[in-house]
Amino acid sequence: MTTEAEAALAHAFRAEWGQVVATLIGATGDWDLAEECAQEAFAIAAQHWPRDGVPRRPGAWLTTVARRRAIDRQRRDDIGAAKLREAAVAWRGSEQEPVDDSGVPDDLLRLMFTCCHPALSLEARVALTLRTVAGLTTAEIARALLVSEQTMAKRLTRAKRKIRHAGIPYRVPPAQLLRQRVPAVLVVLYLLFNEGYSATAGADLVRQNLTSEAICLARVLVRLMPDEPEATGLLALMLLQDARRAARLDSAGDLVTLDKQDRSRWDHDAIGEGVQLLDGVLTLGQPGPYLLQAAIAACHATAAEAAHTDWHEVAALYGELARHAPSPVVELNRAVAVAMADGAEAGLALVDTLEQSGALTDYHLLQATRADLLRRLGHTDRAAAAYRQALSLVSAEPERRYLESRLVEISGN
Amino acid sequence: MKYMLLICGDETAAEHADDGCGGWDEEMLRRGVLQGGGGLRPPDEARTVRVRDKEVLLSDGPFAETKEQIGGYCLIECTDMDEAVQIARKHPAAGYGTIEIRPLSVP
Numbered sequence: 001m002t003t004e005a006e007a008a009l010a011h012a013f014r015a016e017w018g019q020v021v022a023t024l025i026g027a028t029g030d031w032d033l034a035e036e037c038a039q040e041a042f043a044i045a046a047q048h049w050p051r052d053g054v055p056r057r058p059g060a061w062l063t064t065v066a067r068r069r070a071i072d073r074q075r076r077d078d079i080g081a082a083k084l085r086e087a088a089v090a091w092r093g094s095e096q097e098p099v100d101d102s103g104v105p106d107d108l109l110r111l112m113f114t115c116c117h118p119a120l121s122l123e124a125r126v127a128l129t130l131r132t133v134a135g136l137t138t139a140e141i142a143r144a145l146l147v148s149e150q151t152m153a154k155r156l157t158r159a160k161r162k163i164r165h166a167g168i169p170y171r172v173p174p175a176q177l178l179r180q181r182v183p184a185v186l187v188v189l190y191l192l193f194n195e196g197y198s199a200t201a202g203a204d205l206v207r208q209n210l211t212s213e214a215i216c217l218a219r220v221l222v223r224l225m226p227d228e229p230e231a232t233g234l235l236a237l238m239l240l241q242d243a244r245r246a247a248r249l250d251s252a253g254d255l256v257t258l259d260k261q262d263r264s265r266w267d268h269d270a271i272g273e274g275v276q277l278l279d280g281v282l283t284l285g286q287p288g289p290y291l292l293q294a295a296i297a298a299c300h301a302t303a304a305e306a307a308h309t310d311w312h313e314v315a316a317l318y319g320e321l322a323r324h325a326p327s328p329v330v331e332l333n334r335a336v337a338v339a340m341a342d343g344a345e346a347g348l349a350l351v352d353t354l355e356q357s358g359a360l361t362d363y364h365l366l367q368a369t370r371a372d373l374l375r376r377l378g379h380t381d382r383a384a385a386a387y388r389q390a391l392s393l394v395s396a397e398p399e400r401r402y403l404e405s406r407l408v409e410i411s412g413n
Numbered sequence: 414m415k416y417m418l419l420i421c422g423d424e425t426a427a428e429h430a431d432d433g434c435g436g437w438d439e440e441m442l443r444r445g446v447l448q449g450g451g452g453l454r455p456p457d458e459a460r461t462v463r464v465r466d467k468e469v470l471l472s473d474g475p476f477a478e479t480k481e482q483i484g485g486y487c488l489i490e491c492t493d494m495d496e497a498v499q500i501a502r503k504h505p506a507a508g509y510g511t512i513e514i515r516p517l518s519v520p
Contacts, residue, residue, distance in 0.1 A: 119494050166516045167414035169493040177495065 005049040008058060013042060014216065016059040017135035020066050022111035025132075025170060028070055031160045035132065037073065041066035108133075109172050109224045112217075116185040117168045124159040125188045131156055133220075134213050136206075144207045145195065185221065186234050186290060189214050193238050197245070198396075211242050222277075229281040233291030239274035240297035243267040254405075255398040259306035271301045292321045311341035328359035336369060344376040364393035368403060380410050415448070415517040416497045420485040422510030427455060430484070435505045441489065446500060450487030481511060488517075 020041060024034035041062045055061035115128040126145070130136045136144070142152035162168065173181040196210025218235040225231050247261040256262075275298050281291065296317045303309040318334035331354055339347020351370050360366040371386035387407040394400045422429075430452060441447035456475040463470045475482060485506070491497055494514070501512045 117494075119498075165518070167416075167493040167497070169495055173495065 005054055008054040009042070009045055009049060012045070012058040012062060013135060016062055017042075018111060018133040018220070019059055019108050020062050021132055021135075022107035023063050024066055024070055025111060026107045027067065028074070029170070031132070031163070033070055033073065034066075037066040037069040038062075038135075040069050106172060108220065110170055112185055112221065112224075113172050113181065114163065114168060114170050116188045117163070118181070118184045119166060119168055120159055120162060122187070122191065124155055124162075125184070126191055127152060127155050128159045129188050129217070130192070130213065133217060136213070140206045143204050144210050146207075182225075182228055182230060186230060189218050189221070190234060190238075190290075192217070193241075197241065211238070211245075214238060215242065229284050230288040230290045232277050232281045233288065233294045236274040236277040237290055237294035237297055239270045239277070240294060240301045243270035243274065243301060249398060253398060255402045257402075258300060261306075263304065266301065271298075274298065275302060287320075289321060289325045292317055292324065296321075309340070311337050315341045328354060328357070329363075329365075332360065332363075332366060332369060339373055339376075344373045348373040348377065362393060364390045364395075364399070364403075366390075367393065371403075371406070375406075375410055383410055414493060414497070415488065415490050415519075416494075417515045417517060418450075418487040418489060418497075418501050418504065419483050419513040419515060420487070420504070420506045420510055421481045421513060422484050422506070423480050423482075426484055426506070426510045429506065429509060432505065437504050438487075440503075441487075441500065446489050446491055448488040448490055450485065452485040453483060456482045484510065 017038060020038045021034050024037055025031055028034060044065055045058075045062060049055075112129070112133055115132055116125045120128070123145075127141055130141045130144070131138065138153050138156060139149050141156075142149040145152070147155075163170075172178070192210050193214035196208055196212075196214065199207040199210070215235070215238050218231065218238055221231045222228075222235050243266050244258075244261065246267070247263070247265040248256060250256050274294065278291070278294055278298055281287075282295065287295070296314055299310055299314045299317070315334060315337035318330060318337050322330045322334055332351065335347045335350035335354065337347075338350055348370070351366065351373060354360060355366060355370070367386045367390035371383045371390060374380075374383035374386060384407060387403055387410070391400065391403050391407070394403060438447060438450075457473075459473070459475045461472045461474065461476045487504075489497065489500055491500060494516070497514050501507060501514055504512060506512060
């Protein structure tokens with residue numbers, strides 16, 4: 001029975017933390033109080049649930065307990081009659097809000113938009129989302145994002161202070177602002193995902209788990225905003241990318257490129273879900289950058305073998321992405337796809353143009369791509385020079401080993 | 414919430430000094446948003462004062478020698494940062510200079 005309660009509690013933490021905190025902030029306007037009371041509610045649940053059984057609606061149970069704690073503490077802190085009256089009004093207001101059975105009133109969405117408000121720096125948005133919406137501790141966030149706990153604590157305090165003092169509203173943006181504000185939320189989730197995705201197998205587990213935190217948050221967002229194609233696109237993109245995780249590194253921890261990955265090790269359930277999500281929204285008109293990237297990931301994920309990849313489609317999608325959100329990195333990826341679709345020469349021409357523009361001089365993948373294309377065209381010496389240049393720019397260890405092995409390979413020929 | 418809009422620009426912004434606000438101030442006064450403000454004379458007409466160890470230190474020019482200088486200010490009152498951004502972006506100076514939105518500290 002105890003383990004059942006523990007499992008229920010762990011599940012409730014993942015599923016309900018953000019909701020409990022969001023409701024409490026909505027009612028009290030006090031972020032720290034909301035977090036502390038949510039924490040206490042989970043601690044009380046840890047005592048009660050093994051003894052009394054798991055409540056029928058854990059989320060409602062936790063919210064009620066947390067609310068009572070908040071009221072008690074506000075009274076105990078003797079915050080003055082005026083403030084108490086103000087709080088009482090807020091409580092009454094929140095009681096009248098319809099709480100439907102889906103358990104997703106607007107509070108959680110409000111919290112996500114506030115944590116991701118563009119008036120906050122990107123790093124503050126990321127930290128705040130992990131703390132307040134996902135419920136990670138300050139220490140965990142610090143570990144996950146590779147900064148000291150002290151730095152992270154300061155960052156969180158400053159962010160909350162800015163919300164309070166700069167008048168950053170606690171609400172879902174009104175219709176006329178919504179479209180321009182959604183990307184500020186999506187960029188935070190994708191950054192989280194990439195932090196986790198780039199963490200190597202030896203990295204801290206908390207860091208690796210950032211991908212599942214990001215996917216979990218994206219699921220919440222899609223549930224709350226089913227009519228926002230880019231949110232769905234981002235969720236699909238993450239699922240399709242994460243599906244390849246197990247095949248991305250070999251047993252020695254070395255990078256395995258897409259064409260050499262063991263596709264039977266891909267998570268085909270995740271791929272199925274990603275593709276299904278995409279199919280549901282791709283017809284809704286002009287796709288945005290996340291949907292396009294997800295469509296590209298789907299081209300790879302659904303090819304039974306690397307040789308079956310529809311490179312013409314991939315190149316066309318990158319072209320569309322470049323028109324939508326022009327960036328040298330997108331252009332580089334397009335060059336790779338064009339090289340696969342129309343031959344190495346065509347790809348190299350695009351890479352050379354890009355190099356001449358001077359946009360990616362410090363980016364090892366530009367030289368690595370050039371090296372690979374030159375190698376395929378039989379220009380061994382120029383390829384070796386490009387590999388050396390790429391090696392002088394690379395920082396991640398698995399990528400360095402990969403480039404070194406390619407250099408040895410062609411130098412041996 | 415009260416915010417100060419600090420209107421900044423480099424020396425080329427000076428040519429807009431007599432432009433007026435293109436109806437922005439009338440609209441904001443009517444909406445009850447604008448509480449005060451005005452344009453400033455160029456920074457080379459400024460005088461800076463500091464007192465250190467009871468000694469008065471005076472210098473010519475603005476306190477910070479930066480490319481961007483404050484050319485004007487508006488005190489506004491509105492509901493939140495989102496509305497402040499909407500108000501600031503309508504100001505004609507946003508088209509050639511920079512507008513810094515600073516929340517006033519509340520005691």
